[in-house]
Amino acid sequence: MKPAPFRYVAAYSLDHALALKAEHGDEARFLAGGQSLLAAMNFRLAQPAFLIDINPLRDLDYVRRGGSVVRIGALTRYRTLQRDPVVANHQALLAEALPHVAHPQIRNRGTLAGNLAHADPASELPAVVLAVGGKLCARSVKGERWIAVKDFFTGPLSTALDAEEMLAEIELPDLPARTGVCFLEVARRRGDYAMIGVAATLTVDAGGTCVAARLTYCNAGGTPVSASAAAKALVGRRISEKAIGEAAAAAMREIEPPGNVHASSDFQRHLAGVLTRRALAKAHTRAMSAA
Amino acid sequence: MSDERHRVATTVNGTRHQRDVDGRLLLSDFLRHVLGLTGTRVGCEHGVCGACTIQYDGLPVRSCLMLAVQADGHEIATVEGLAGKDGTLHPLQQALRDTHGLQCGFCTAGILMTMTAFLAEHPKPTEPDIREALSGNLCRCTGYQHIVEAVTLAASRMGGRR
Ligand SMILES: Cc1cc2nc3c(=O)[nH]c(=O)nc-3n(C[C@H](O)[C@H](O)[C@H](O)COP(=O)(O)OP(=O)(O)OC[C@H]3O[C@@H](n4cnc5c(N)ncnc54)[C@H](O)[C@@H]3O)c2cc1C
Ligand code: FES
Ligand code: FES
Numbered sequence: 539m540k541p542a543p544f545r546y547v548a549a550y551s552l553d554h555a556l557a558l559k560a561e562h563g564d565e566a567r568f569l570a571g572g573q574s575l576l577a578a579m580n581f582r583l584a585q586p587a588f589l590i591d592i593n594p595l596r597d598l599d600y601v602r603r604g605g606s607v608v609r610i611g612a613l614t615r616y617r618t619l620q621r622d623p624v625v626a627n628h629q630a631l632l633a634e635a636l637p638h639v640a641h642p643q644i645r646n647r648g649t650l651a652g653n654l655a656h657a658d659p660a661s662e663l664p665a666v667v668l669a670v671g672g673k674l675c676a677r678s679v680k681g682e683r684w685i686a687v688k689d690f691f692t693g694p695l696s697t698a699l700d701a702e703e704m705l706a707e708i709e710l711p712d713l714p715a716r717t718g719v720c721f722l723e724v725a726r727r728r729g730d731y732a733m734i735g736v737a738a739t740l741t742v743d744a745g746g747t748c749v750a751a752r753l754t755y756c757n758a759g760g761t762p763v764s765a766s767a768a769a770k771a772l773v774g775r776r777i778s779e780k781a782i783g784e785a786a787a788a789a790m791r792e793i794e795p796p797g798n799v800h801a802s803s804d805f806q807r808h809l810a811g812v813l814t815r816r817a818l819a820k821a822h823t824r825a826m827s828a829a
Numbered sequence: 830m831s832d833e834r835h836r837v838a839t840t841v842n843g844t845r846h847q848r849d850v851d852g853r854l855l856l857s858d859f860l861r862h863v864l865g866l867t868g869t870r871v872g873c874e875h876g877v878c879g880a881c882t883i884q885y886d887g888l889p890v891r892s893c894l895m896l897a898v899q900a901d902g903h904e905i906a907t908v909e910g911l912a913g914k915d916g917t918l919h920p921l922q923q924a925l926r927d928t929h930g931l932q933c934g935f936c937t938a939g940i941l942m943t944m945t946a947f948l949a950e951h952p953k954p955t956e957p958d959i960r961e962a963l964s965g966n967l968c969r970c971t972g973y974q975h976i977v978e979a980v981t982l983a984a985s986r987m988g989g990r991r
Contacts, residue, residue: 543852546852546898572895572896573891576894577876580855642964643891643943644965728964
């Protein structure tokens with residue numbers, strides 16, 4: 539099918555884009571990679587009256603190192619992130635998840651900001667940003683505000699951004715020394731959304747005792763889901779096969795995946811247990827070799 | 830609203846084109862219906878099948894997930910531009926022909942625009958790399974085996990050249 543009629547404006551500056559958004563509010567959408575928006579418009583699942591194309595705003599396409607964080611712009615595409623040494627060196631979890639997102643052609647256009655603003659709970663990247671504890675900069679004509687990732691996703695396809703705001707920057711903090719990470723998923727076909735996916739981070743002290751852990755999941759609910767009790771129970775323990783097995787069992791009990799046509803809720807939960815065990819083991823090995 | 834027209838000046842396969850289009854015209858439909866370049870196929874129109882893959886400033890993208898207006902000031906390459914002016918096929922086109930890498934041909938243009946860019950970036954690809962690169966292009970006829978063979982053959986015939 540074809541998109542319903544709309545007004546199209548190519549933004550010539552960030553201020554121009556924000557002014558248009560302030561003027562048109564919910565009627566207007568930013569067009570970033572278009573890899574979710576145009577697909578939805580072709581099927582008339584979305585019929586925005588106004589499109590503000592931000593693709594001309596090349597200065598929003600960046601990866602920057604600042605202090606102990608990585609800053610990613612509103613127009614930074616997956617392709618760029620996959621090839622950027624700053625991401626490879628400082629955001630290994632993101633780097634490991636990106637190849638699971640769609641196909642090369644989609645990754646040549648799609649952006650991290652567009653992905654997060656779209657807020658598909660099945661997507662890998664909201665779970666990754668939740669696991670590393672990212673911060674999101676919302677900008678409008680009125681100024682900017684920072685939103686912690688745990689407050690950003692408010693439901694399926696909905697976020698804390700208001701109608702005038704753009705997701706202007708994503709800030710991802712470095713994880714502590716002796717941290718290992720791992721992203722794993724199971725999908726029906728390469729490039730499909732996962733039946734379930736897990737992002738794990740595990741920090742150990744010099745003696746090998748866990749001092750921090752996070753477990754987050756994609757496609758396990760209306761937003762990216764965190765199994766925080768299961769992760770917290772690892773803290774203070776020496777990481778062993780037993781500790782990992784218990785954490786995986788606790789995570790299976792903690793999350794409530796809704797089930798879908800590709801996988802029942804029980805099957806999703808089973809996969810979550812298997813993947814959590816593997817991801818924690820891998821993260822542990824990596825944490826120890828980072829020591 | 831729909832009669833608001835936008836000027837598009839773009840280069841397709843090295844030829845300049847200038848047209849006025851509706852904002853909602855998809856790039857795939859611009860190529861096929863406005864420029865008459867029907868080598869680019871349209872299958873699903875939601876980014877899944879890969880039949881509409883073209884190169885936008887040298888990178889493979891879904892032309893069904895871009896607007897024609899977004900081609901303004903950019904370079905497009907389609908399957909029509911792959912063969913030489915004298916009709917000499919691109920090494921990958923020749924290899925697909927030699928290995929039976931196509932049957933109905935519906936997926937072929939998209940596969941060519943994906944894999945010629947891939948070969949330029951990976952002159953000596955491994956088979957897993959080839960399969961990964963092909964993962965965004967569906968083929969309901971061949972079972973992919975002969976397409977993988979064709980890409981391997983083209984890579985060796987190109988001898989690491991880009
Ligand atoms: C075949 C196919 C397979 C896919 N598979 C996967 C997959 O496995 N995993 C996955 O995660 N994704 C997948 N995707 C979706 C893809 O990752 C999208 O690119 C991404 O979800 C949206 O990013 P975008 O830049 O394309 O945003 P767009 O499609 O341009 O925009 C998406 C939404 O976000 C809004 N928006 C965009 N940028 C901003 C901003 N800066 N501030 C505020 N709002 C903004 C838009 O207005 C729109 O509502 C797939 C897509 C396709 C077509
Ligand atoms: S028609 Fe564009 S991907 Fe199927
Ligand atoms: S040859 Fe028929 S779809 Fe590929």
